[in-house]
Amino acid sequence: MELDQILxxxxxxxxxxxMAIEHLPDEALLLPGVVGEWSxxxxxANLSVWEAELVTAIMSLDQGKKPDKLQEAMQQPEAFxxxxxxxxxxxELDRIFADWQGTRVxxxxxxxxxxxxxxxxxxxxxxxxxxxxxQLIQEVVIAREKHYLxxxxxxxxxxxxxxxxxxSAETEREEN
Numbered sequence: 001m002e003l004d005q006i007l008x009x010x011x012x013x014x015x016x017x018x019m020a021i022e023h024l025p026d027e028a029l030l031l032p033g034v035v036g037e038w039s040x041x042x043x044x045a046n047l048s049v050w051e052a053e054l055v056t057a058i059m060s061l062d063q064g065k066k067p068d069k070l071q072e073a074m075q076q077p078e079a080f081x082x083x084x085x086x087x088x089x090x091x092e093l094d095r096i097f098a099d100w101q102g103t104r105v106x107x108x109x110x111x112x113x114x115x116x117x118x119x120x121x122x123x124x125x126x127x128x129x130x131x132x133x134x135q136l137i138q139e140v141v142i143a144r145e146k147h148y149l150x151x152x153x154x155x156x157x158x159x160x161x162x163x164x165x166x167x168s169a170e171t172e173r174e175e176n
Contacts, residue, residue, distance in 0.1 A: 001120055006134060007108060013145040014104060017047075020152040024159055026093055034155045035148065038085065043148050044100045045088040046081060047141075051103040054140045058110050058133070066127045070140070107141070 021029065021040055029040040038046070050073070057067030073080035088096070111119065114133075118124055122132040131139075 001116075001134065003111065003116055003119075006111060006119065006137075009142060010104070010108070010137075013142045016149055017145055017152060020149060020156050024156055028156075028159045029093060035151045040152060040155065041091075041093055041096050042085055042089060043152065045091060045096045046084050047144060047148070048096065048099040048103050049084040049088065050140055050144055051107060052099070054137065055103060055106045055110060057136075058107075058114075061125050061127070061133070062110075062114075071127070074140070107137075111137075 024040065032039050032042075034040050035043060053070045053073055057070035060067045119134045119137075120132050122128070122130050122135070125133060128136055
């Protein structure tokens with residue numbers, strides 16, 4: 001695997017999410033009910049927090065330190081998600097998007113500085129218990145994005161259908 005392939009897979013996963021929500025207005029991004037009580041904004045904030053935690057873990061690994069916080073989060077993801085949601089649910093949408101994009105930039109910058117063998121060798125980092133750094137990235141970032149994608153797509157489809165029906169009803173009222 002080459003670095004370009006890794007970056008392409010990250011970009012592809014992110015692009016699918018962006019395409020799913022691209023036609024939603026800000027008001028829709030803030031509505032609860034996308035995944036349980038979470039809104040689209042809550043999902044994006046959650047993805048940002050996980051990715052930021054991954055970047056911090058990579059920094060720790062680069063310094064020869066154990067990525068404790070990420071490992072704890074991975075052992076109890078529901079508890080980590082609940083804490084993140086409580087901490088981020090009142091954040092402004094612009095800030096959420098800035099963080100979501102910013103963490104990806106940081107991740108890609110780190111990936112470009114590491115030798116490819118650091119990313120692909122499952123024995124490189126003993127604290128990863130036989131996983132390569134690339135496998136960790138797939139698990140923490142790509143798998144999470146793919147998990148949320150159908151929820152975002154379904155929500156966007158419902159929103160667009162309801163908006164079209166409301167517009168049609170308004171047009172019909174105006175004509176009568």
